[in-house]
Amino acid sequence: MAKGSAGRDKAVSDQYEDFPYPPRNPEDERDRLITGSPSHLDEVNHYIFAGQRDFSKPFRALVAGGGTGDALIMLAQQLADRGEAGHVTYLDVSQASRSVAEARAASRGLTNIEFLTGSLLDLPNMGPEPFDYIDCCGVLHHLENPEEGLAALDAVLVDDGGMGLMLYATLGRTGVYHVQNALKILVGDEPQKNQVPLAKKFVAGLPKTNWLNRNPFVGDHKMGEDAAFFDLLLHPRDRSYLVPEVIDLLSSSRMSLVTFLEPVKYDPAVFLKDKDLIKRLKKLSDIDKATLAENITGSLKTHLFYAQKSSSSKTIAKIGPEMVPVLKDGNPAETLANAFKGKKKFAVTFDGEKIEFDLPERISEIIGLCDGQRSLRDMQKMLDLNWEGMRSAFAPIFKLLNGWNILWLKDGAKK
Template sequence: MPNQTSEKVRALYEKYPYPPRAPGESVDPYVDYMLGFSRVPLRHSPTFLDAGCGTGACALGAAVLNKNLQVFACDFNQSGLDAIEDDIDELGLNNIELRRLDLLDLPEDFGPERGFDVIYCMGVIHHTPDPAGVLKALAGRLAPQGVMRLMVYADKGRHALYRFARAVQSLPLSDEATTDERVMAAKSLLMELESVTARQGYPVPSLRGILADSNSVSLEEFVDRYLHPHDEPYNLGLLREHIEAAGLKFHRWFESRYWDLEELLPEATGRGDFPTDDWQRFEIVEELFDRDQYDCYLVKPGFLANDGPLTLDCSIKLSPQVHLTEVSYRGFGLEHKARVLFYPDESLSLEQAKILKAVAKQARTLKELLSEWGVENERLWLNEASWLLRRDYLFRPNF
């Protein structure tokens, strides 16, 4: 049953649907990539739940890019669901089902009895009155070899944002002030703070970090950041506690290199300066670097990870998170580069670039590729492909 908190949140998103998107706009949620985490082959058409789908960019992306995928999307915000419904009709999609509901009350008839193969819950549970309960409810609908992607806000990394939000909430406005009036007051305060910054030559504390772009974001984004009626961020300890209480296991971070001390501080790690416990290492990363959210993959106990050594017979495919570039001059290729997500570009060897291009559109085995190319030295090519797999340029598809 909805309570006062959830009703305030619902009312906010009815007026300011979030995230804002243009009609037909969608985002790739990397479903096939996540399905590849398990080494147990799927014997059925995969299923995907967007839990708290908002305006549906990810649900639509999943349905458009994976026609054999059955997509389920739910939210308690009717205006967001209406926008998705319009696009479903416009795009002629028949593999997506919508439902307006509370995540604490996921009905058994919404989705497969065996559980969802992928659950996607991004920026949702910290806005609910019972985040631990919501996570536990979602865990109960995850298939045994399924994967959940969960993103929640991080308290430390969003410290400047919350300082400004608390200041906005303290402004002497009447209880009857509308959200639009509160937005105007908040933007006026922001403009004056920027004037102070210009006069003193350095930013005031509440303007540092992610707050710096506040005048350029959309109205919906501004409201979601600073005028949200219920925003309870996490810390690492609470995240771990809720994961374990839900009967889930931490699998890995979405942006794994951003949490890897060996990647971030290789010399100190090589000296043995840091603890070996993963969560203690994550805490050190958070203290030293800005991390404004916890974006991770979760699985159930007994999950069989597809993390064994790469062999010539393994199917491989270009990760959907990769951007490939080739620097050329007068038609001659000079350098191949690749980038995963928001990481810096990395230079590739000719062998690495050839592998990535060959599996950009469909999965292949290395044995097939080497046979087509008529090349030998299998060990060299296997080492190159293994490096690409470790760096997330490749993945092993599972359907």
């Protein structure tokens, strides 16, 4: 058996041949499209391309370590819905995962995808035309050297492009590594498939004091799926990150954070109650604020974030008269407008913690006008306001709902 990092590389590849992740049935594509963060096209446009990208023009995306295809299918479908110029490349070491992703794409009749089998570490040598956007979720933390992985991705990204990434977060995974370490000692010498039944018996017998049992945020091992159980508790190689470690990883490739998602989860002002403590936030950097929030809640299991080259000239989309507010799918304007109507406060639950937010004035009326087509200028006219009045009414609404990551901006002139 191969030893050291080569042995661990092989163990990771073997895992995803035996347990393609996440488990998906291609037949389900007939009934639903899985959407989410990162890589929703409107979200990418907002955070990476200042809301200015026209997706009817050539656009090249890469899904690195694409697994069974969730991000691939979402991106390819959303690009196909906007024209014929968008193209997605899928890359994974696992042939079994690729087969599931291919079947899902075929079931949707998607023809804008190129499938590749191989390691993302080899991307610079593959000599692809550079990509405008790269999705790499749940992959870098399984590499022997995540910095090397990020550098390989950075090498094939256009200068003003961006990445949507997901890395495990340390605090919300408390207990996972205790059980992983215990299982390595107890059943790690067994072939991977034989480890599962033994590990299930081990987990079932853990005492109440065990940190995994005491962690209410982790539940993938209870889903009844061997792939999810293995990925969480028997992974041959995984590590997790605290906020400053995410920033260090990005810096190693001269990349910068654009935003964590959802932004509100990284805002300590939301979780502090005392005015004197809240005042002290003013002098903190954004990274210190995010670090503080992570340590206050202790519930973050993953860090989802957008990043770009530190030299990029692109910014997050900004409020302006020609910008169109776009509500994330699943949040119909009418439903939100009704939910906010006549209320001064609104409670939302994040990771089991109920948080009350002050609702800005006119939120119900203004959100009711957001149909994904109307610009802020259109709304200004409908509300009989001047631009300054419209801007000051919309800014706090945008801050609140963008913080929940359900409201983005795009330039109305672009497709």
